[in-house]
Amino acid sequence: MVTPVHSSKLRIYNTLSKDIEEFQPINKDKVGIYACGLTVNDYMHIGHARTYLIWDVLVRYLRFKGYKVTYVSNVTDISIDDKILKRLKEENISFQQLIEKYTMAYFEDRESIGLLRADVHPLATQHIQEMIELIKKLIEKDYGYVTEDGVYFNISKFKEYGKLSGIRSQELIAGAGGRIKADEYDKENVGDFALWKKTNTDEPYWYSPWGIGRPGWHIECSAMSMKYLGESFDIHTGGEDNIFPHHENEIAQSEAATGKRFVKYWLHTRHVLLGGEKMSKSYKKLIYLRDAVKKFGSLNLRLYLLQTHYRKQLLYDEKGIEEASLTVNRIKKAIQFLQLFILKNISSNVGENLIDTIENKRIEFIEAMDDDLNTPLAIKSLQDIAKEILQYIESYGPIDSKFSLKILEILDPIITIIFGNLYSREIRIDMSKYFWIVEKMLEERNLLRKEGNFEKADIIRNKLKEMGIEIEDFKFGSLWYISKIT
Ligand SMILES: [Zn+2]
Known part of the structure; x- marks a missing residue:
């Protein structure tokens, strides 16, 4: 801990x-x-x-x-x-x-x-x-x-x-x-x-x-x-x-x-x-x-x-809010993929060296906050963290569940500072209640894709989308995350 x-x-x-x-x-x-x-x-x-x-x-x-x-x-x-x-x-x-x-x-x-x-x-x-x-x-x-x-x-x-x-x-x-x-x-x-x-x-x-x-x-x-x-x-x-x-x-x-x-x-x-x-x-x-x-x-x-320092005037700009959704989405994905590895109880040797990277970014976050609450810089560390996690998964595959848990233990307290009560409500959502049904649907989709039945496979993707769930396909298989609570 x-x-x-x-x-x-x-x-x-x-x-x-x-x-x-x-x-x-x-x-x-x-x-x-x-x-x-x-x-x-x-x-x-x-x-x-x-x-x-x-x-x-x-x-x-x-x-x-x-x-x-x-x-x-x-x-x-x-x-x-x-x-x-x-x-x-x-x-x-x-x-x-x-x-x-x-x-x-x-x-x-x-x-x-x-x-x-x-x-x-x-x-x-x-x-x-x-x-x-x-x-x-x-x-x-x-x-x-x-x-x-x-x-x-x-x-x-x-x-x-x-x-x-x-x-x-x-x-x-x-x-x-x-x-x-x-x-x-x-x-x-x-x-x-x-x-x-x-x-x-x-x-x-x-x-x-x-x-x-x-x-x-x-x-x-x-x-x-x-x-x-x-x-x-x-x-x-x-x-x-x-x-x-x-x-x-x-x-x-x-x-x-x-x-x-x-x-x-x-x-x-x-x-x-x-x-x-x-x-x-x-x-x-x-x-x-x-x-x-x-x-x-x-x-x-x-x-x-x-994303603007509190001692600077903030020029309210709707385009800026829309752009913020890119960061929000990446953070959601990174966190929920880790949650998914825990639910799947992944056992591998993948992920240990990612912990050091995350730990360094955590220190960057703290240093930014210590500097007169520099939230824009602190958010930049969170963006980097999400990017590192997603790239790592892309390159090395599913992260071992105990390393995933360790990374979440490092991240939960600092991400909560930025997102407050919204973190547990809208990012680190309890995925277990969706787990069984979504995994079942993904299995079916995979079979259909193997058979070359892409049309039917897409119907499943769209159904999941209606439930607020997005799929991302990797070399090693598909992962999912809850982008919207429906
Ligand atoms: Zn007063």
């Missing part, structure tokens, strides 16, 4: 230091990670999916390296603006109904591309009390102040404000005194931000010591991350548009309240571009994940999204 060796160390880009750093958790082998989740008032688009996918790969990789990871990702189920209120009226549904619908859809969409369940998916609406406590603390410490329309955070009191986003102090002075009521604001609009917004009863509201209303967006993530991961934790992630104001404000609130460093490493994905523009809801330029999955399949889409 091959166990992962910490031969090289993970290095990641920290938005806070603006540098690549060697990853060293606060507590030896324990890692706490908080990933900003979806605002559940619409379906997930490709830009979100890419972000969640990267953190899925990161969590899996950290666990692969032997870390005990606690993974927390929130669900923002308090997001109310004029557009939402208008929609509630138009669709004649309650806020609660809207949130429930899209929360369900969010988890379905996560599942569709093979994402892990986080250890905790806290809902903002379930943590109002924690948010109120945090706001109270900020008022006590004089960072928060109460006005007629809510509670605000005084950014001029937090001397390190701007350390994540690089917003300069001059801008702060220019903006000082101004208050930002909305959640959507830009760099020109630096100012004190809302911790609690007072509202009236015709909007969804919660009770607080400062009257009915709702919490500001930023306080939600500070309260929930610290509840589940402690006042100081290792990794906080998000998309690049979270850097300012969301994460900058999270740092200000949390560090002002605790007097401790909030997060050690801040990681951000860059945007997905569609026709040269940022994919986002506010620009109305987006493709929903569920539509893309339906069109291209989840394996192809997942691989495609990981």
